[in-house]
Amino acid sequence: MAAEPSSSNIADSTGASAPAMARLAPWLGVATLALMLASLFMVFEYVPTEAQEGIVQRIFYFHVPCAWVAFAAFGLVAIAGVFYLWLGDQIWDDLGYAAAESGMVFCTLVLITGSLWAKPIWGAWWTWDSRITTTFILWLLYGGYLMLRAMADDTPEVARFGAVVGIVAALDVPVVIVSVRLWRTIHPAVLVTRQGGHGLEDPRMIATLLVATVAFTVMFAWLLMLRFAQLRLRSRMKELRRALALAEASAGDL
């Protein structure tokens, strides 16, 4: 005799990964806090002040990791989109959505911190430089993706359309990266200069950037896990609602 499916079975179909994430998330949160404190110490105490730009150059140590994390997040949206289109499993749609949202947070920070650096260095908050413009286009593309997902019916058709938008939008990421080499630009090419070398001559600058990049990557993993677990919970709630509607209809028939 087959066992009657229970509400816990429903949870298993969509929320099985949630307990594992719930256990891991606090550890990632603690790691994020520790790495952030280490990064702040290095940025404000350890690294030397850059000779030409002065103290404002220290924005760079958080600006670049924000950009790296945003690019990684949008790359993940594209990968999740491919898997969703291929397998049609809701878990990939949830992952893509969570990554797009986290990516938008970091892409917004890239634009804001870049603007705060540009004002004292260039004398303007904003300029239509190739890298800044392509980054702004990236921000608009994923802003559109999130608006679509927030406002449209939450159906598999919309999820498939969202997956396509997420994949196409990610094509802008390599354009942003190579933009300083493709077009004439005033944006600094610090990590890999136009001559092929790197612009960070002091090893302390490289170490600080590396630690900050690790800190932001771990923080991204933490935020992604929190949001992804929440979206899995939401999928579970939707299944429970459907099961409840059926159960109530059955009870009404009796």
Add this chain to the structure above:
Amino acid sequence: MDNFGYLFAAYSVIFAVIFLYVVFIWRREARLEAEVRALEARLRELGQGSRPAPADTSRGRQ
């Protein structure tokens, strides 16, 4: 200490935005967990489990 205001603003914005995003996630999670618990309790009351159900077409993402 020229331009310290810009440096301070940049780091403040980063931590403020991330803090607000974490609060946004936690608040929604608490609401969702409460709703899932209520639905599970209601299902247990009815003594029913999952069956094939019509597609959910609720609007937007939460």
